[in-house]
Structures are given as structure tokens and as C-alpha cells.
Amino acid sequence: MSSAPSTPTTGAAATPQAAPATGTAGGTRRRRRGPRTWLAALPLIAFTSLCFGLPLGALVYGAVTRTDPATGATTATGEHLGRSLQGPYLGSLIGSVQLSALTALLGTVLGVLIAQAVVTSRSRALRGAVLTASGVLANFGGVPLAFAFIATLGISGVVTQLADLTSLGWNLYSFTGLTVVYLYFLVPLMVLVTVPALDGLRPQWREAARNAGAGAWQYWRHVALPVLAPSLLGGFVLLFGSAFAAHATAAALVGGSVPLVTLKIADALSGNVLVGQENVALALGLDMILVAGLVMAVYLPLQRRSARWLR
Numbered sequence: 001m002s003s004a005p006s007t008p009t010t011g012a013a014a015t016p017q018a019a020p021a022t023g024t025a026g027g028t029r030r031r032r033r034g035p036r037t038w039l040a041a042l043p044l045i046a047f048t049s050l051c052f053g054l055p056l057g058a059l060v061y062g063a064v065t066r067t068d069p070a071t072g073a074t075t076a077t078g079e080h081l082g083r084s085l086q087g088p089y090l091g092s093l094i095g096s097v098q099l100s101a102l103t104a105l106l107g108t109v110l111g112v113l114i115a116q117a118v119v120t121s122r123s124r125a126l127r128g129a130v131l132t133a134s135g136v137l138a139n140f141g142g143v144p145l146a147f148a149f150i151a152t153l154g155i156s157g158v159v160t161q162l163a164d165l166t167s168l169g170w171n172l173y174s175f176t177g178l179t180v181v182y183l184y185f186l187v188p189l190m191v192l193v194t195v196p197a198l199d200g201l202r203p204q205w206r207e208a209a210r211n212a213g214a215g216a217w218q219y220w221r222h223v224a225l226p227v228l229a230p231s232l233l234g235g236f237v238l239l240f241g242s243a244f245a246a247h248a249t250a251a252a253l254v255g256g257s258v259p260l261v262t263l264k265i266a267d268a269l270s271g272n273v274l275v276g277q278e279n280v281a282l283a284l285g286l287d288m289i290l291v292a293g294l295v296m297a298v299y300l301p302l303q304r305r306s307a308r309w310l311r
Contacts, residue, residue: 056289062282084283088259093287095259096244099175103182104239108232110183111190118191119198131195134188141185146252149181173254181249186239193238197231237299241292261288 066077083089118130152159153172160166171177201224209219247262256263261284268281 059282059285059289062279063286066279080279080283081286083280084287089261089264089280089284092259092261092264093284095175096261097291099178099182099258099260100240100243103179103186103243104236106179107183107186107190107239108236110187111235112194112232114187115191115194115198118195130191134191137188138185138192141246142248143252145181145184146249149177149184149253153177153180173257175258178250178254178258181253182243182246186243189242190235190239193235194231197228201227234299237295241295241299244288244291244295 063080064076064078065074066079067074085093114130118127121127149157149172151157153165153170154160155166155172157172160170160172172181205223205227206219209223214222245262247266250258250260251263251266256267265281265284265288268284269278
């Protein structure tokens with residue numbers, strides 16, 4: 001009789017003692033994972049520092065220093081940064097911002113419409129074809145893209161001659177023509193960004209809005225668009241950054257006829273404008289990095305917010 005109650009008492013005493021041991025072991029494991037994780041990330045950190053940190057440091061150093069050609073002495077100065085925000089350099093920066101904002105806005109609207117058509121379509125073949133084509137076209141740019149448009153919509157292009165676009169005032173080598181060319185790869189990029197967000201809209205939300213008496217427009221205005229707003233704004237920012245950093249397509253298509261900051265940097269580095277303007281080109285590059293940093297500062301929080309809604 002005396003041994004019967006002793007068994008649960010012993011088990012009860014053993015259970016609380018085992019729990020802290022298990023928790024301590026788990027805590028030890030968790031504490032040991034930190035250094036191992038950092039060690040695993042060291043190659044990536046070293047690669048990033050080497051490939052991005054050193055060029056950025058050299059760019060910043062050249063943008064804020066001046067070397068006397070006679071004595072070779074190097075002094076700190078803000079002359080290059082000030083010159084990069086004056087005259088034609090400032091005009092090129094404004095032109096790049098205007099072109100990027102316009103193409104990003106048009107690309108966002110067209111990309112959302114195409115993505116919505118793809119998502120609502122019941123054809124899997126159409127969806128696969130559109131997404132595959134978007135993945136290819138979003139990465140198609142540079143000189144090949146410029147040559148394709150020159151052969152198609154240039155002065156002697158096939159479509160220009162057949163449709164007599166010249167009489168309508170069409171000019172590929174202008175701000176408008178460059179906008180059309182940029183949309184060729186920005187719209188597919190927006191499609192790729194928007195389709196997952198549209199897939200994240202739950203059917204229950206539409207059904208709940210319909211049961212509450214809301215129409216299609218009210219559903220999009222009060223439910224879908226507020227949920228999609230972070231993703232759409234994030235896509236707009238992404239398109240803006242892509243257009244702002246594009247160089248090869250504009251260089252091959254318009255040369256210097258359209259003021260763009262990337263073209264001014266290339267001219268200053270090659271000495272086509274004035275000799276000794278290399279540091280001004282570095283200052284322009286620093287201006288672009290600051291603009292890109294502002295773009296990413298807006299893009300990342302929007303992506304995190306949209307991810308919380310569309311899980």
C-alpha cells in the first residue's frame with residue numbers, strides 16, 4: 001500500500017526536473033547557431049564588400065576630392081557635387097527623373113491591366129505563355145532592343161514605312177520614342193510583379209463584399225485596391241529604378257539628343273564634354289546612388305506591408 005502513492009510522486013518530481021534540462025539544451029543550441037550563421041554568411045559579406053563597397057568608396061572619394069595636377073596634392077572639396085547640380089548636369093538629372101516617372105506610371109497601369117486579364121483568365125496556356133514571355137522581355141534591353149526598334153519604328157523602319165508614321169509626327173529618336181522603348185521591358189516586369197499579388201486576393205473577400213451588397217466597383221475601391229496598394233506602389237518604385245538606371249538602350253537610340261544623367265556620366269568619363277570632368281561624373285554617379293537609395297527606402301517597407309496582407 002505504501003508503494004502505490006510513491007510512484008506518481010516520483011514521476012511528478014522527475015517531470016519538472018527534465019523540463020529545464022531540455023530548455024537549457026535548446027537554449028544552448030540556439031545560442032550556438034548565431035556564430036555558425038555569421039560564419040556561413042561571411043563569403044557573401046566579403047563578396048558584397050569587395051564588389052560593391054570598394055567601387056562605392058572610390059566613387060565617393062573621387063566625388064568629394066580634387067587633385068592638383070601641378071603638385072599632386074589631394075584636397076577635399078564640394079565643387080564637383082555642386083557642379084553636378086547645375087546647368088546641363090542638373091537638366092540631365094531632371095530629364096532622367098521625368099522619363100523614369102512617366103514610364104513607371106504607364107508601365108504600372110498597363111502591367112496591372114494585363115496581369116488582371118491573366119489572373120481572371122481560365123486558360124492555363126494563356127497564363128503560362130504571358131508569364132514566360134514577360135520573363136523574357138523583362139530582361140531584353142540594351143543595344144539589341146534599340147536595334148530592334150530602329151529596324152521596326154525608325155525613320156526607315158518597316159512599320160514606319162507601311163503606316164506612314166513620319167507624316168503623323170512620329171520620331172523614335174525623341175523623348176516620346178524612348179518612352180515607348182522603355183515600356184517594352186517595363187510592362188512585362190510589372191506583370192511579373194503584380195500577378196502574385198492578384199493571386200493573393202482571397203475569393204472570400206469578394207464573396208463577403210457581394211453578400212454585403214457591394215458591387216464590383218465598390219469591391220475594388222474599398223477592398224482590393226487598399227490591399228494591393230503597397231504592391232502596386234512597390235512595383236511603380238521598381239519600374240522607376242529600372243528606367244532610371246538604364247543606359248545602353250538610350251545611348252544606342254538617342255545619343256545626346258535627350259538629356260539623361262547616364263549619358264552625361266558616359267560623356268564626362270570619356271572626356272567628350274570637357275577635359276578633367278571625370279570627378280563630376282563621379283559626383284553624378286553619387287547623385288544617382290542617392291536617388292536609388294531613396295527609391296529602395298520606399299520600396300522595401302511597401303513590400304513588407306503587402307506581404308503581411310497577401311500571405
